[in-house]
Amino acid sequence: MSEKACGCGCDGNRAAQFADLAPTLEKYAKVPGSLITILQKAQDIYGYLSPDAINYISEQTGIKPAKIYGVATFYAQFRLEPIGKYLIMLCKGTACHVNGADMIEEAISEHLNIADGETTEDGLFTLNNVACLGCCSLAPVMMVRSSEGDETYGNLTKDRVREVLDEIRKNAEVTA
């Protein structure tokens, strides 16, 4: 696109901006019922769904941005804000609740100074409460997702969760 038609504040060259999404769009853009799959891929690549991304997907699929926004806000998985390098998914399932997940949330919030849905200032951690990770016998549980993969931590205590977070931070500093 040479001329800027979107008025969204981008530099106009969206095909280049979203080049990583091209194979997905090529495969799914015209397949009915594929919106969620496309959004999942976009989030995988960019970490969240930006207004630019939503507009671009709209152009490519012919689905109205309002509808995409409606779908994106309906499902718990989709995020409209960028996230930290490490996504902490704290399980708030029943077994975790009974075994003190609220206490663990408090410990994380205090230790990182963020609440559910927020990201630390250094952009390292985002805290997200999730419904159930299915590791109920190890409650309370959290999963930490990053480019290195998913790591699950069970039988958490306030002390243990602080240790884990410090360890992750230390490793991140070493690699950086």
Added chain:
Amino acid sequence: MRVVVGQGSCGVATGARKTAAEFEKQIADKGLGIDVTVTGCVGTCYLEPIVDVYEDNGDMTRYVKVQPENVEKIVDEHLAGGKKVEEQAIDDIDKEFVTKQERIVLRNCGIINPENIDEYIAVDGYKAIEKALTMKPEEVIEEMKASGLRGRGGAGFPTWFKWNAAKASPGNEKYLVCNADEGDPGAFMDRSVLEGDPHSLLEGMIIGGYAMGASEGIIYCRAEYPLAIKRLEIAMEQAREKGFLGKNIFDSGFDFDIRIKAGAGAFVCGEETALIASLEGERGMPRLKPPFPAAKGYWQKPTDINNVETLANVPWIIYNGGAAFAKYGTEKSPGTKVFALAGKIKKGGLVEVPMGMTIRDVIFGIGGGIKNDREFKAVQMGGPSGGCVPADLADTPVTYEDITKTGAIVGSGGMIVMDEDTCMVDMARYFLNFTRDESCGKCNYCRIGTKRMLEILERITEGKGEDGDIEKLEELAIKIKEGSLCGLGQTAPNPVLTTIKYFRNEYEDHIYNKTCTAKSCKALIQYKITDTCKGCTLCARNCPVDAIEGNVKELHKIDQDKCIKCGKCMDHCKFDAIIKE
């Protein structure tokens, strides 16, 4: 000889990957040439990481809680020396956790390598579909009818009936959808099957597809289960290579293929019509039935939806016959059911038992009773759609009918055990918070009613409950049940209704006496320092709001006006001098 390391999500969470890597390293270093393979979850989650050592003659030694530091001893003494490491091996009592069960759905979980189709074939895998293809579709459905299998996802609808309805619907294009969006917090049997025995699900789907005349299967799987999706993809690829999926399966002329669609996190998508909307890329909102999905489902085509556990039963039923399945369980609730034992239980994990076993036998006989030998108070069954069954009904047999009579439901099989420290009003609040969040918003009563109920429950747990609150909750509960289109709203009030039914005194204590007997509701408790205080000052130093006063070696005191009840003082006290009242 070979070493098998259990690597379901729960095993991995306790460090099984590190354990497996350590085995590989040690075996390589010592030049033993023994294979290390992977298996799913055997169900004894409380003993993870679990390592099985198989001798060449088939004998197996099970080692439990094997951390990397325990590996060297097993490698040196057992793998190299041929001598079992007794202190790391499973004891006889823990062995009973598995031997007391009847495993049909979980028959291969924790035994075979889920990433290797040959291991599934070696335990008669894909023989059921081979057999089914020699039968007429209606004979397959007849066999399912004889088994009496009912949907294991929650509603308990007879599986054969759904298959038959989809088969009877006119049209050539039909779909079989597997609901693997295990949404009930506290239930994880589907994850275990997907991770531990994905081929049994695929085979069940192929059989179902043949019976109803569908040519495409779709697995709608939770995005929170990345390992399950990965193993399913591997399994599907292998099944295609062997010709069990795709065109002309077993030269029968029957074509069937399966694809995975990852869910995006919405509890309401457990409802069939909402799930279909989600498959079509829409917001997952339910619609009025009829038409039922069997007539008009995915893209308006006849669609059958079954849950993972249901479908994983199918190969066993077809291979062994429906009558063999119906021998287990009771007349109206035949077969076995997998329960996820969690909460305040000694031995948490997955147990598969014949239906009709009592709640007590499951919790105490298999689960070993309550953690730290506390008092058993209640068990929550059926997740947010279910209810709390109190301890004095523990002799209720676990069947669809008997559990429904208590006000709870069998549901997908979550059993969250609670002890005297669990506040029942707080449990009701927890579930209402969940259903409020997950309500899709279509029906007013569900959308607004759950919010109003939650507000009342929050007030009660904050010590601001008023006379008439219980009645208001009951009134709203009935209206929400009547005024909601789908199962989510119709069952959302159940956790509140059952706790009011069995634990009304706790509600009254909160409202009228401003006390929480479980000492769990923060607003209604006080931290106090007793005479056992040695004056070490640790509590005062750790109090975030400086609410604790006292000199060194003197009794300390908490200023209740300043205290924010964070419990830090209690965590730090080395003399157990701080109590909750």
